[in-house]
Amino acid sequence: MSDLCKNWTQWLSQTRFAALTDEMKAQTIAWLESVGDAVVNMAQIQPNDNVLDIGTGTGLLAFKAMEILENLNGDGKIIFSDKFSDCLDSCKDFLDKNPTNVKHQFLNASCEDLKLPENSIDKALMRSVLVHIVDKQPAINEIYRVLKPGGFFCAFEPIIRSNTRYWELLDPKFISSFHEFKDAENKIMSDSNDSLCNFDDLTIKQNLNNAGFSDASTLLHAIESKYIVTKEMVLPWFISPPSPDRPSMKERFLLFFDEKKIDNYISEIQNYLEGKEITIKTNSVLIHATK
Numbered sequence: 001m002s003d004l005c006k007n008w009t010q011w012l013s014q015t016r017f018a019a020l021t022d023e024m025k026a027q028t029i030a031w032l033e034s035v036g037d038a039v040v041n042m043a044q045i046q047p048n049d050n051v052l053d054i055g056t057g058t059g060l061l062a063f064k065a066m067e068i069l070e071n072l073n074g075d076g077k078i079i080f081s082d083k084f085s086d087c088l089d090s091c092k093d094f095l096d097k098n099p100t101n102v103k104h105q106f107l108n109a110s111c112e113d114l115k116l117p118e119n120s121i122d123k124a125l126m127r128s129v130l131v132h133i134v135d136k137q138p139a140i141n142e143i144y145r146v147l148k149p150g151g152f153f154c155a156f157e158p159i160i161r162s163n164t165r166y167w168e169l170l171d172p173k174f175i176s177s178f179h180e181f182k183d184a185e186n187k188i189m190s191d192s193n194d195s196l197c198n199f200d201d202l203t204i205k206q207n208l209n210n211a212g213f214s215d216a217s218t219l220l221h222a223i224e225s226k227y228i229v230t231k232e233m234v235l236p237w238f239i240s241p242p243s244p245d246r247p248s249m250k251e252r253f254l255l256f257f258d259e260k261k262i263d264n265y266i267s268e269i270q271n272y273l274e275g276k277e278i279t280i281k282t283n284s285v286l287i288h289a290t291k
């Protein structure tokens with residue numbers, strides 16, 4: 001585990017916002033809400049549905065689904081599931097303070113072994129979980145197994161390997177060792193054993209078809225955001241871990257260069273980008289599939 005981040009709830013509540021200004025944090029939260037709404041709306045939740053949120057984290061999707069079930073006033077149930085118990089504890093704390101009449105259950109299970117009977121779930125929801133699993137096929141097979149025939153799998157995943165790379169923001173004239181760092185970053189982003197970047201919309205669609213889903217659709221979405229860089233923003237890009245148990249970009253660069261060289265690269269980036277407007281391209285996929 002990184003020194004900077006001890007568990008998923010800390011990563012979700014603090015670490016992921018570390019490099020952001022207040023304005024960018026507010027935009028990110030609004031974007032997360034809209035992504036959550038998109039996933040939950042795709043599920044077309046019915047009053048008696050058994051809804052499973054896989055890798056619930058702090059409950060972004062589960063609480064939205066719960067609100068829908070509450071309004072529908074049926075007999076439906078929401079299952080908060082996660083591999084890490086700190087996430088379930090955080091959702092429990094919230095529900096202790098905000099009681100509900102909606103039936104719910106907490107399930108400490110990994111996506112590859114959900115510990116639920118087959119054909120028991122009407123709607124399986126997920127956001128940004130497959131991106132943390134190296135071999136996505138067993139996880140998708142397991143989701144297929146627990147869904148009832150006719151049940152939906154609705155999800156959102158970031159497609160990190162086609163996002164803007166750091167070197168694309170730079171001018172080689174102002175950065176010593178530009179080409180060495182460009183090559184290293186390209187190698188890091190094409191590592192087939194790295195869960196973060198070993199997939200895209202096409203491989204996910206193939207995984208869904210392999211599992212047996214009948215009408216898998218994967219809708220690729222690209223957004224461009226522009227912002228002005230401050231010096232303080234740059235260091236967290238390199239030292240913040242992408243998840244609690246994964247190395248930061250700086251730690252990955254240590255496989256290629258010594259620390260002094262990396263620190264010099266970061267410092268040159270700070271000097272070069274300070275005050276400049278940059279455009280960042282981020283890609284994601286919305287998934288809908290019926291068993």
Ligand SMILES: C[S@@+](CC[C@H](N)C(=O)[O-])C[C@H]1O[C@@H](n2cnc3c(N)ncnc32)[C@H](O)[C@@H]1O
Nearest residue numbers: 008055056057060083084110111127128129132
């Ligand atoms: C980026 S967070 C997303 C949390 C939540 N779905 C959201 O949208 O805010 C990733 C979540 O996946 C969970 N997770 C990671 N690997 C998992 C696995 N193999 N099975 C189930 N959950 C997993 C983590 O505990 C964490 O809660």
